[in-house]
Amino acid sequence: MTATLGAPVALTAPAPVRGTGPATLIDQFELGLDAPICLTWELTYACNLACSHCLSASGKRDPRELSTEQCKSIIDELERMQVFYVNIGGGEPTIRPDFWELVDYATEHHVGVKFSTNGVRINEKVAARLAASDYVDVQISIDGATAEVNDAVRGKGSFDMAVRALRNLRDAGFRDAKISVVMTRHNIPQLDQFKALADEYKATLRITRLRPSGRGADVWDDLHPTKEQQRELYNWLVAHGEGVLTGDSFFHLSAYGEALPGLNLCGAGRVVCLIDPLGDVYACPFAIHDKFLAGSVVRDGGFQQVWQHSELFLDLRSPQTGGACAKCSHFDSCRGGCMAAKFFTGLPLDGPDPECVQGYGEALLAGDREIPAASQDHSRTGKRKERNRSGPIPLTLSIKPPTKICDENPVSGMRPV
Ligand code: SF4
Numbered sequence: 001m002t003a004t005l006g007a008p009v010a011l012t013a014p015a016p017v018r019g020t021g022p023a024t025l026i027d028q029f030e031l032g033l034d035a036p037i038c039l040t041w042e043l044t045y046a047c048n049l050a051c052s053h054c055l056s057a058s059g060k061r062d063p064r065e066l067s068t069e070q071c072k073s074i075i076d077e078l079e080r081m082q083v084f085y086v087n088i089g090g091g092e093p094t095i096r097p098d099f100w101e102l103v104d105y106a107t108e109h110h111v112g113v114k115f116s117t118n119g120v121r122i123n124e125k126v127a128a129r130l131a132a133s134d135y136v137d138v139q140i141s142i143d144g145a146t147a148e149v150n151d152a153v154r155g156k157g158s159f160d161m162a163v164r165a166l167r168n169l170r171d172a173g174f175r176d177a178k179i180s181v182v183m184t185r186h187n188i189p190q191l192d193q194f195k196a197l198a199d200e201y202k203a204t205l206r207i208t209r210l211r212p213s214g215r216g217a218d219v220w221d222d223l224h225p226t227k228e229q230q231r232e233l234y235n236w237l238v239a240h241g242e243g244v245l246t247g248d249s250f251f252h253l254s255a256y257g258e259a260l261p262g263l264n265l266c267g268a269g270r271v272v273c274l275i276d277p278l279g280d281v282y283a284c285p286f287a288i289h290d291k292f293l294a295g296s297v298v299r300d301g302g303f304q305q306v307w308q309h310s311e312l313f314l315d316l317r318s319p320q321t322g323g324a325c326a327k328c329s330h331f332d333s334c335r336g337g338c339m340a341a342k343f344f345t346g347l348p349l350d351g352p353d354p355e356c357v358q359g360y361g362e363a364l365l366a367g368d369r370e371i372p373a374a375s376q377d378h379s380r381t382g383k384r385k386e387r388n389r390s391g392p393i394p395l396t397l398s399i400k401p402p403t404k405i406c407d408e409n410p411v412s413g414m415r416p417v
Pocket residue numbers: 248265266267268272284285286287337338339340341
């Protein structure tokens with residue numbers, strides 16, 4: 001999928017769900033809000049690409065995907081909850097035949113749209129249409145500043161496709177598209193080139209952390225930045241980060257010293273959540289697993305009900321002890337790092353992040369741990385690669401023939417556009 005967790009957008013006046021007396025904004029965030037400030041909605045698991053690190057293990061459309069009418073009723077509810085923006089992703093959301101209809105419906109109902117795409121449908125005509133809207137933002141995913149680095153992860157031809165989309169948007173006068181990059185061992189040396197690419201296309205650079213979720217779990221060992229690269233990234237952000245979006249991606253790096261801009265805490269279930277293509281609600285886009293399933297907008301009385309009353313979310317909003325990290329002198333800035341990164345690497349949720357900059361995660365990774373089995377997989381290439389395998393994982397797309405027709409065509413069963 002194209003990662004969608006964006007910089008937080010103030011959507012609604014923060015109102016604590018629980019607690020009394022005056023509270024700081026961060027206190028309010030920790031207690032949870034009436035509505036999420038960063039809601040990601042994956043419209044489909046179908047995708048024309050098969051990126052090796054896809055966090056939702058996308059590829060095939062799930063036949064149980066929400067219908068157009070069900071999507072519209074979610075938008076109605078978001079409007080009632082005063083969720084003014086939604087981050088739409090997938091899969092590749094634009095290959096849903098009703099994608100533009102849903103975008104129009106959302107903006108007509110006061111729900112702005114930021115969508116993530118690999119660029120496949122951003123031709124000149126679409127770019128002109130997007131440039132005419134004040135309520136739609138576009139994020140193009142690129143994971144290398146050169147075709148060589150990008151295509152090794154995202155597939156042959158994907159760099160050219162993304163750059164063509166950026167060119168079309170710029171030439172149509174679209175203001176401030178985002179270039180969304182998942183930082184890996186191979187592209188950290190390209191940080192300056194990414195910035196130059198963003199400048200060339202009058203876009204804003206947005207970088208996110210590689211999480212070991214979805215197919216990302218299969219390649220995390222080989223792709224996540226080295227210790228030295230983490231420091232390099234931190235230094236680069238301190239020196240050049242102004243105007244670069246990071247969301248909550250790198251707050252674990254704040255333990256190096258200066259806090260980085262963005263949300264400096266895990267917002268899962270507090271200010272962040274995900275609605276998946278079936279209407280299931282998870283605590284965070286990087287935590288698509290039964291363990292973080294809060295409920296269903298279809299079966300559990302709608303999104304508001306799940307967001308405000310699910311047991312999981314109430315638990316995530318309850319005061320946390322900090323566990324083993326509480327004794328760390330950097331806890332206030334790092335807060336033990338990312339819950340999803342810990343979970344999918346088999347580390348305790350109340351201990352250090354696997355990429356803890358003090359090195360505690362590394363020590364834990366070297367010990368006994370049980371990596372949780374994926375609870376879902378939508379890959380078109382069949383069975384996912386085994387974790388804990390020996391030998392390197394090739395970072396190229398599989399060219400195995402499909403076993404079923406729907407393995408070949410991600411939009412199989414959909415109406416033609
Ligand atoms: S689980 Fe990780 S990615 Fe998700 S909100 Fe928390 S810190 Fe961010």
